Amino acid sequence: MPTSPDYAVDALDLVKTYPGGRGRPDVRALDGLTLTIAAGTVHGLLGPNGAGKSTTTKVLTTLARATSGTARVAGHDVVREAAAVRRSIGYVSQGTGADPLLTPRENLVMAARLRGLSRSASTARAGDLVDRFGLTEFADRGAGKLSGGTRRKLDVALGLVGTPSVLFLDEPTTGLDPEARSAMWAEIRRLAGEDELTVVLTTHYLEEADRLADGLTIVDRGRVVAAGSPESLKATLEGDTLSVELVEPDASLVSSVAGSVALLRDVSVHVEGPTGRLVARTSDGPAAVGAVISALQAAGIRHGAVGVSRPTLDDVYLAHAGRSWTSSDVAVKELAR
Ligand SMILES: Nc1ncnc2c1ncn2[C@@H]1O[C@H](COP(=O)(O)OP(=O)(O)OP(=O)(O)O)[C@@H](O)[C@H]1O
Ligand SMILES: [Mg+2]
Known part of the structure; x- marks a missing residue:
């Protein structure tokens, strides 16, 4: 399938089923999801709990294999060219990826070594990222003692160790206080502006998607229910x-x-x-x-x-998914952490 290099992500008709187990029916986590993301943009994958956001990210980052459908990331097929995809991307999972027993600097050096950088190149890369993310003050203390916002910054820095062209962030701000959340927003905007980096962000905060994303895909029950820029989505609602x-x-x-x-x-x-x-x-x-x-x-x-x-994105969601965005989705999730 020919793919325009202008697309950082080009996924067609992805289906992912998980076995239900113990006689329960299979879970159709992705149900024919089609998605394109222009290179150099910030793209928000938005949807309530269980919508399929993490599953989409896992398929695109080669961590899970779709039951059917195809996807190319940074021009490479996620199944046939999985190694090339992995070299082109950074992935920051929904939980933290940092080792709490190592310092932020040691975490960064280790991640760089795992990426195949030499010892001296790894040290230099870690130093750059510490500076860039304003982590100097915390760089040599145990990562387990960092505040939530600082730990999340370290997670994003870890995702950038391999100088990716596409960075996947799975819920970068869930659980952060408002101040840390806006610091992370500023960081993500800066990343997208400075480097020619594509950022694919999953979130269930409508405000986050509205503020950060150039393009949005609203997912519900494994399908795309609406896609476009925040402004164009809101403009589809008249008046x-x-x-x-x-x-x-x-x-x-x-x-x-x-x-x-x-x-x-x-x-x-x-x-x-x-x-x-x-x-x-x-x-x-x-x-x-x-x-x-x-x-x-x-x-x-x-x-x-x-x-x-x-109109707000909540109005958009209501119009497309036939139900309102419930804040209880977020509350229940954060209580469960
Ligand atoms: N490993 C798995 N085994 C079985 N079912 C799974 C597995 N992972 C996800 N699911 C199911 O697939 C569906 C989509 O889950 P997914 O984690 O992709 O949603 P999400 O949009 O990331 O939700 P959240 O906002 O809670 O992170 C859910 O019904 C979930 O329970
Ligand atoms: Mg998720």
Whole structure:
């Protein structure tokens, strides 16, 4: 199959089944997944727990073999040219890859030696990565004593030891506090900008995908449910969300007044104690703001702030997967760690 070298990843119709065991049915972790990723971009593989993100990454990194389908990574077939794929990639797994009994520097040197670098080249490479990731202060202490964010930085540095052209990061920020998470985002952006590196990132944080990725593939139940840039995915949903804060609202009056504004659709009124919120969709946010304020004021309805926002990736997910992104997915997972 001819592959454009512009694609860092070109996967076609991947199926992966795991035996169910003890009479249970097989698990179809990938169910015909097709994916292309342009070289030099940050690509987000997004989906809830069990969607097939890690399985996709394992197939693309040669750690697992697909039941059927084909994939090329950095121009090489993942089955027939597995060794060439491995030389071209870095892989940072969902758990930590660092040995807690070694220091960060020793971890990096060992990884470089395993990649076949000489002793002196390995020491130099480790030194470069320590500098680049701001690990100097921690470089010679046990890796087991690092904070979560610093350990994750070390993991990413380990993934870069072999100077890969494609770096796979499986949930680089799960379990990190917000500060460490934004430091990691900055790091990933910098990596993608500085080197001609393709970063393939799995995450179940919509915000992370939205901020970092040039391209996104939303996976659910082993299939692609939507793909494109965050902006283009959001643009597939027509219009804006309009919301108005209300003071002591009469829900039925507000509904009928807002319902008479031609620019609004899907009007709903949510009352919480003495306050409330009017939410609607509109194809013309700025015009709708003026129209709704006039209508509310003419009817003597008191209101607070009026806002217009673009659709979010959560709205996209809801539209494509038919269910909302539940934050409980994330909460349950983090409790289980
Ligand atoms: N080694 C395995 N044996 C059997 N089933 C597996 C195995 N690995 C994954 N699965 C199943 O395959 C499906 C996809 O799992 P995968 O780990 O790829 O999901 P994920 O999107 O990475 O989820 P998470 O967000 O929880 O990391 C799940 O139903 C999972 O239980
Ligand atoms: Mg996973």
